[in-house]
Amino acid sequence: MNDTALESFTKRYESLGGHVHAAGNVESAAQAVLEIVRERSGTRVAMAGLEEHLAAAFGRVLAESGVEVLREPFASIKLPHGIDECQVGITGAAFGIAQSGTLAEVATNDAVRLVSGLPRAHIGVVKASEIVERFEDAAPRLRAIFNEHSGACTVSFISGPSRTGDIELILTMGVHGPEAAYVIVLDDAERRVPQ
Amino acid sequence: MTERYERLCAAVSKALETPERGTALQRCMQRGRDSRGRAIAVLPGGEAFRAEVKAIKDRCIERQDELVAKFTACAQARGAHVYFAENGAAAIDYVLQLARKRGAATIAKSKSLTTEEIEINDPLIEAGLRVIETDLGELIIQLVHERPYHLVFPAVHKLTAEVAAIFAKALDKEVSPDIPSIMKVVRAYLRPIFLDADIGMTGANIGVAENGSIVIETNEGNGRLVSTIGNCHVCVMGIEKIVDTIDEALTLVLAHPVSSSGQLPTTYVTWMAGRADMGDAGVPRETHIVLLDNGRKAMRQDPGLREALNCIRCGACMNICTTYGVVGGHTFGHIYPGPIGIPWTAAVHGLDKAAAFAPLCISCGLCKEICPAEIDLPMLIAEVKHRVAKRDGYHRADRTMMSAERFAQTGSTLAPFANRALQNRTARRIMAKTLGIDADRVLPAFSRKTFKQLFTGHTSSVENPLRKVALFIDVYANFNRPDIGMAAVECLEAAGCEVLLPEQHASGYPYIGYGDLDRAREAAAFNVARLAPLARTGCDIVAIEPTAAYCLRHAYPALLGHSRKSLEVAERSFEIFRYLLDHEPEFEHVGGKTDRSGRRYGFHVSCHQRPMGSGREAVEWLRHRGARVEVIETGTCCGMGGTFGLKAGPLGQGLSKAAGLGLCKKFKESGVEAIVSESSVCAIQLREGTGLPVLHPVELLLPAQG
Ligand code: SF4
Ligand code: SF4
Numbered sequence: 001m002n003d004t005a006l007e008s009f010t011k012r013y014e015s016l017g018g019h020v021h022a023a024g025n026v027e028s029a030a031q032a033v034l035e036i037v038r039e040r041s042g043t044r045v046a047m048a049g050l051e052e053h054l055a056a057a058f059g060r061v062l063a064e065s066g067v068e069v070l071r072e073p074f075a076s077i078k079l080p081h082g083i084d085e086c087q088v089g090i091t092g093a094a095f096g097i098a099q100s101g102t103l104a105e106v107a108t109n110d111a112v113r114l115v116s117g118l119p120r121a122h123i124g125v126v127k128a129s130e131i132v133e134r135f136e137d138a139a140p141r142l143r144a145i146f147n148e149h150s151g152a153c154t155v156s157f158i159s160g161p162s163r164t165g166d167i168e169l170i171l172t173m174g175v176h177g178p179e180a181a182y183v184i185v186l187d188d189a190e191r192r193v194p195q
Numbered sequence: 196m197t198e199r200y201e202r203l204c205a206a207v208s209k210a211l212e213t214p215e216r217g218t219a220l221q222r223c224m225q226r227g228r229d230s231r232g233r234a235i236a237v238l239p240g241g242e243a244f245r246a247e248v249k250a251i252k253d254r255c256i257e258r259q260d261e262l263v264a265k266f267t268a269c270a271q272a273r274g275a276h277v278y279f280a281e282n283g284a285a286a287i288d289y290v291l292q293l294a295r296k297r298g299a300a301t302i303a304k305s306k307s308l309t310t311e312e313i314e315i316n317d318p319l320i321e322a323g324l325r326v327i328e329t330d331l332g333e334l335i336i337q338l339v340h341e342r343p344y345h346l347v348f349p350a351v352h353k354l355t356a357e358v359a360a361i362f363a364k365a366l367d368k369e370v371s372p373d374i375p376s377i378m379k380v381v382r383a384y385l386r387p388i389f390l391d392a393d394i395g396m397t398g399a400n401i402g403v404a405e406n407g408s409i410v411i412e413t414n415e416g417n418g419r420l421v422s423t424i425g426n427c428h429v430c431v432m433g434i435e436k437i438v439d440t441i442d443e444a445l446t447l448v449l450a451h452p453v454s455s456s457g458q459l460p461t462t463y464v465t466w467m468a469g470r471a472d473m474g475d476a477g478v479p480r481e482t483h484i485v486l487l488d489n490g491r492k493a494m495r496q497d498p499g500l501r502e503a504l505n506c507i508r509c510g511a512c513m514n515i516c517t518t519y520g521v522v523g524g525h526t527f528g529h530i531y532p533g534p535i536g537i538p539w540t541a542a543v544h545g546l547d548k549a550a551a552f553a554p555l556c557i558s559c560g561l562c563k564e565i566c567p568a569e570i571d572l573p574m575l576i577a578e579v580k581h582r583v584a585k586r587d588g589y590h591r592a593d594r595t596m597m598s599a600e601r602f603a604q605t606g607s608t609l610a611p612f613a614n615r616a617l618q619n620r621t622a623r624r625i626m627a628k629t630l631g632i633d634a635d636r637v638l639p640a641f642s643r644k645t646f647k648q649l650f651t652g653h654t655s656s657v658e659n660p661l662r663k664v665a666l667f668i669d670v671y672a673n674f675n676r677p678d679i680g681m682a683a684v685e686c687l688e689a690a691g692c693e694v695l696l697p698e699q700h701a702s703g704y705p706y707i708g709y710g711d712l713d714r715a716r717e718a719a720a721f722n723v724a725r726l727a728p729l730a731r732t733g734c735d736i737v738a739i740e741p742t743a744a745y746c747l748r749h750a751y752p753a754l755l756g757h758s759r760k761s762l763e764v765a766e767r768s769f770e771i772f773r774y775l776l777d778h779e780p781e782f783e784h785v786g787g788k789t790d791r792s793g794r795r796y797g798f799h800v801s802c803h804q805r806p807m808g809s810g811r812e813a814v815e816w817l818r819h820r821g822a823r824v825e826v827i828e829t830g831t832c833c834g835m836g837g838t839f840g841l842k843a844g845p846l847g848q849g850l851s852k853a854a855g856l857g858l859c860k861k862f863k864e865s866g867v868e869a870i871v872s873e874s875s876v877c878a879i880q881l882r883e884g885t886g887l888p889v890l891h892p893v894e895l896l897l898p899a900q901g
Contacts, residue, residue, distance in 0.1 A: 016462075073475040080390055080424050080473070100449075100459050110473040110480075113423040117416055134239075135449055135459070139442045142466065146406040146441075152274050152469030157448075159462050162416040164378075166332035166350055167358055169223040169456075172374050175331055176385065177416020177463065 005098040005131045006185060012101030016160030017173055018181040022128075026054060029184050030061040033090065033123060036182050037067055040121045042087035046070040048115040049105060050092040050125060054186075058090065072111060080114045089115035089178070090123045094155075095141050096131040096183070102159045103183060104138065108149050113156060122178040124158060127188045199551060200590050200846070203526075207555075207845040210522040211853055216352060217521045220344075221857060223351050227514035228830055230457025231565075238453065248450045249569040251443045252505035259495060262404045262437045263486065269407030273469030276483045283313030286485050290315065290396070290429055291322055293483060297427055299324065299393035305411070305418040306330035307398025308508060309431050309487060311343060311530050312543060327388050329417040331381060338365045344524035345532060347455045347510030352523055385417075395421035396429045400451060400508070401444045402437040402484075408468035409484065410444055412451060412461040419463050428470060428482040435491050435504040447507055454509040454567040490543040499578040503538040505568040512562035512572060517832040517854040518555045527555050534562040538575040541582070550583040554590075554846060557836025558708035559802040560745070573707065574753050580710025592631025592842040593709040599838060600701040603641065603674035610643035633843040637883060639675040639875070646677035650684065650696050660693035661781055663734040665726060667768070669743040670701045671875035682893040683739045683771055690775070690782035695734070697725050702746040708837050712754070719751040719761070727760040730767040737774050739893065741873050742837065744770035745803035770804060770873070772812035772892065779816075789820035790895040797827040797867035798892075799858075799881060801874035813873060813892040822895055827865050829858045835880040851880065859884030871895065 010020040021036075023029035037045055045067055047055050059069045070077060070086065083089065091112055093103040103124040107113050116122050132138060145155060162177030173179050210217065235241055255262060267277045280286035294302070302324055304310065316337075319326050328337040335350040336343060338361050343349035353361070359372040362380050370380050397418055399409035409430050411418040422428050438444055444466075452458035470482035494500050513519050513533030524532030529548040531539040537556060541549035553576060562572040584593075595602070606613040616622040623634040632638075646668050664687050672680040684694050703718025726736055726747075738744040747768035755761040775782055790796075796817075804810035817824045834840060834854025839847060862870060862885045870881050870889040878889040 075475060079476065084386070084390060102460070102464075108471055110423045110471045113419060114473070117419045117423060136442065136445055139440075139445055142441050142445075143405075146408070146466075146468060150273070152471040154468065154471060155466040156419060157460065157464035157466075159460065161462070162414070163462055164331050164415045165456060166330070166335070166348060166415075167353070167355055167374055167377065168219070169226045169348060169351065170374060172378060175378055175382065175415040175417070176329065176389070176420055 005133050006128055009096055009098040009101060009131050009185070012098065013160060013183055016101050017163070018101070018160040018183060020183045020185060022185045022187060024187050026057045026186070029054070029125065029186050030057045032184050033058050034061050034065060036121065036123055037062060037088050040087050040180065042067060042121075044068045044070065044086045045088045045090065046083050046086040046115045046119065047090045048072050048112040049107065050090065054092070054125060072109070074111055079111060080118060083111070083114040084118045086119045088121045088123060089119040090125065091116045093124045093126040094130065094145060095138070096126045097135055097138055098131055098133050099135050100159055102157045104141065105156045105158060106145055107154045107156065108152065110154070113154065116156065116158065117177055120174070120178055121180040121182070122158070123182045123184060125184045125186060127186050129188050131185070200554070203551060203554060204845045206526045207522055207850050210526055211845060211849055214853065216523065217853065219354060220352055220523055221520040223348065224514040224520055225830070227456060227511070231454055231511065231514070232457070234453045234457035234459060238459070244446065244450055244453070245567050245569050247446055248507065248567045249505065251438060251446060252507070252568050255438045255443070256435060256495060256501070256504050258439070259434065259437070262439055263434050265404040265439070266402050266407060266437045267486070269404060270468070270484055271407070273407050274482070275407065275469050276481065277486060278483060279486045280488065282489050283315075283487070286313055286431060286487055287315050287318050289485055291318065293427065293429065294319070294322070294324055294394060297393060299427070301325045301327070301388065301392045302394045302396050303388050303392035303421050303425065304328050304333070305395070305397040305413065305421040306333050306349075307396070307431060308343070308346065308531070309398045309433050310396065313431070313487070313489060314530070315431070327385070329385055329389065329421060330413070331415060334381070335361055338362070342525060342528070342530055343532060345510055345513050346508055389420045389424055392421070392425045394427045394429060395423070395425040396431070397422050399430050399432040399436060401447055402432055403441055403444045403466070404437055404439045405441055406468055408466045410448065411465040411467065412448065412463070414462045416463055419465055422465060422467060423473070426478055426480045429485065430482065431485045431487060433487050433489070433491055450567040451507050451509045454511040454565070455514070494542045500538050500542050500575060502570050503535065503542060503575055505570050506535050506539070507568055509567055511565045511567065515561045515565045515831055517559065517834055518557055518850055520831065521850060521853045522555060527552050534572045534576065535570070537579050538572075541579045546579070546582055546586070549579050550587070553579050553583060555850075557832070557839040557851070558704070559832035559836055560806065561802050561832060564805050571753055574750070577707045577710050577712060577715070581712040584710050589709065589711070590631070592847060595630040595632060596838040596842065597705050597709050597711055597714070599705055600670050603670050606641035607643065607645055607674040610641045614640045627843045631843050631847075632841055633848040636841050636848060636879065638841070639671070639879070641674055642677050644677060646673040646680035647696065649677045649681055653681070653684065655688055655693060657688050657691060657693050661691035662693070662778070663695065664692045665695045665697050665729050665734050665736045667699060667736055667738040667743050667747060668696070669738065669740040672739055675875070679739065679891045679893055682896065686893055686896050687737065690778070695729070697729060699725060702740070702743040704742045704746055704750065705838055707750060708839065716754050719746070719754045723751055723755060723761050723764050726764045730763045734767070735774065736764065736768040737771050738768065739771050739873065739891070740875060741770055741801045741804040741807075744768060744807060748807060770807055770812065772816050773808050775816055776812050789817055789822045791821040793823060794869065795867045796822065796824045796869055796871045796895070797862050797865050798824050799833065799870055799872040799877055800826060800828055801872060801877050802832045804873065813871070817892060817895055824871060825865070825867070827861050827867070829861060833858050833877045833880050835876045837876055840876070840880055852884065855880050855884050862887065
């Protein structure tokens with residue numbers, strides 16, 4: 001990833017009606033999550049497919065603000081209904097594609113797909129270093145993911161909010177999927193550039 | 196045959212009675228084409244992806260048996276159940292048994308044309324299941340018990356107010372006639388269905404053999420929910436959807452939405468391999484992939500229809516087809532609508548069903564130019580028409596149109612008399628009755644002297660020719676307007692070319708249009724045999740009628756199995772202005788003779804010009820020389836469709852004029868003083884539709900002539 005890839009990802013994703021927040025570290029990512037949840041008047045949030053340290057940080061900040069947080073394996077709720085009652089779903093993405101403004105979410109448990117598919121707002125979290133430039137660059141990434149998970153595995157490309165053109169080909173957002181789509185790009189540059 | 200023709204005529208007449216519907220559809224089609232155009236303008240490589248898509252589909256269909264086996268093995272290895280269904284009945288039976296075994300009550304469906312193809316809903320509903328379409332467009336047409344109007348936008352014919360009324364009635368509540376209100380209602384209605392469905396049924400846009408995954412592309416997100424929630428998932432997929440690699444699939448994932456709606460890619464693309472658990476409930480979850488043959492294997496063995504298997508169901512061809520735009524997908528379609536609907540219906544639903552709407556294709560060829568898989572749709576459609584005609588015969592009017600050359604020959608021989616007859620009401624009424632030629636069309640007068648006769652008496656003044664040109668003249672310039680032919684000769688000679696007129700027949704394109712491929716091949720073989728030796732000695736072949744140039748360059752090779760000779764001819768064949776432009780540096784001194792009166796001309800790009808370059812070569816040439824010419828277009832056909840628009844009745848001039856309305860209006864509103872078009876038949880349509888004079892561009896080149 002370089003700055004131009006992040007720039008073109010942002011431009012593209014926003015042109016699709018989504019919002020992109022660049023976060024310099026985990027704390028500011030958690031703050032961004034909190035702001036979005038507040039904006040969406042969220043009282044219940046589901047999280048899935050996030051790296052543990054991210055899930056922990058987000059969970060802490062949200063809980064401190066009185067937001068109920070549901071986490072894998074969702075033993076306390078009935079699936080899928082419990083997820084549908086959340087206002088916001090947060091999932092991790094394995095990589096992003098700048099050219100098309102796409103997040104690639106990996107699910108070896110379908111609860112992940114519920115979290116990004118049922119609530120009215122979705123937040124995807126991707127590392128800046130994992131944004132590839134061109135669409136075709138996704139091929140080796142996909143291949144590696146399916147090789148790593150040799151059993152059931154679903155990769156979902158998500159490019160902005162749910163939309164339809166089924167009535168008179170007029171673009172309308174938010175039919176069945178989220179009407180609001182956010183991406184938090186986590187700048188992990190410090191890991192790449194040793195001081 | 197006659198009865199079927201009459202039925203189609205009646206359907207067309209009915210469509211012509213409600214032009215508002217057609218206009219709304221055409222607006223949507225235009226919206227689709229515009230977004231496609233914008234997407235391609237920024238796509239790296241532009242239109243180049245089409246060749247790539249074609250190559251992928253060609254090689255995967257070639258390796259079909261191997262890829263089906265590989266896909267099956269890989270999908271099974273990931274835990275999917277794979278069932279090969281020879282036909283629709285077998286697929287339906289499999290799903291029914293599965294539903295019974297699982298004690299299922301509700302099936303939530305995501306859009307799947309393949310399940311439409313086998314009409315799976317009815318038998319499931321009869322078996323007591325609740326089957327709900329969740330794609331908005333599909334849901335709308337399910338509620339009104341209709342069939343898809345368009346491959347990608349199944350309810351494109353329903354206007355917002357109608358949609359609101361449909362939901363109001365179905366859900367028995369008030370729905371305001373605006374899209375956001377409709378969305379709210381739909382979301383609330385479908386939510387419990389998503390959450391509680393026992394079985395989720397989807398199609399798949401692609402099957403990837405490499406990892407046994409299916410790829411589902413949706414924008415609304417219903418495909419994701421349907422494939423995630425129910426503990427049982429069923430995917431019904433045609434075997435032609437299987438590709439080998441992820442890379443190939445990625446190309447298609449872009450090609451599909453770029454072509455239909457200008458997106459890259461759809462909002463959601465689900466790559467689903469096997470069936471994952473949901474949470475830790477420990478409930479067994481299944482996925483069943485039903486691989487459907489239903490005539491596809493036979494199609495693959497059928498050289499006349501095989502190419503249709505390359506279709507990636509993007510729907511672009513129905514965003515450009517003019518006659519589809521007038522009559523809509525219920526008349527222009529069986530279950531598969533639009534251009535591709537003709538060969539697909541013939542292959543999977545039988546020739547009769549295809550015959551019911553195949554005559555609506557007027558062979559403009561535009562669908563081929565927009566198709567991301569570069570499918571030669573007009574040729575596949577001609578094959579279907581050919582098969583129908585071999586069995587049931589040709590309609591009278593179609594026979595007349597296929598004899599245009601003989602007709603013109605007679606007309607020219609009897610010129611003064613024949614021309615009087617063309618002006619005479621009684622004679623025209625008799626012609627309409629006996630020959631099927633519309634009585635009101637203003638037909639061009641015949642010339643007593645043919646171009647061939649004039650040319651034979653002409654002596655060339657070119658001494659050391661720069662190039663040698665064989666002129667391909669076709670019917671109109673030969674029998675009706677030899678002066679245009681002579682203007683072309685003078686122009687080429689002024690450029691320093693030696694002009695020859697080899698023995699030739701008419702291009703024979705009407706044989707393709709009306710489905711007599713035997714005679715089309717004869718005409719192609721005749722002309723190629725005479726032109727190939729010339730091409731081989733370095734002689735160029737130039738046509739002044741776009742359709743003739745299209746035949747030489749595209750249709751003849753396709754008809755003659757891409758024989759070496761046909762390719763030699765194709766390579767050296769040009770539409771006259773393309774030719775002049777290509778050699779502009781050499782031909783510089785033909786300039787200066789263009790109309791510089793300042794008169795504003797509007798240029799009409801004929802359909803067959805488009806595949807041979809920009810289609811605007813004449814405009815460029817004329818403008819360089821000071822003429823005021825602007826292109827005026829809608830992006831589709833003028834509706835004439837060669838001689839289609841000359842035929843009497845709704846399935847001729849009626850449909851043709853309706854299809855041309857939009858373009859004629861644009862010309863009239865543009866304020867141009869005259870129209871320039873290279874096509875002799877488009878000229879008839881535009882002259883009548885606008886009241887403006889229509890000239891061939893060579894007439895502007897040498898205004899002193901003619
Ligand atoms: S050739 Fe023209 S008329 Fe025929 S199906 Fe294609 S677009 Fe329609
Ligand atoms: S024939 Fe071509 S343009 Fe038409 S739907 Fe199929 S792929 Fe698209």
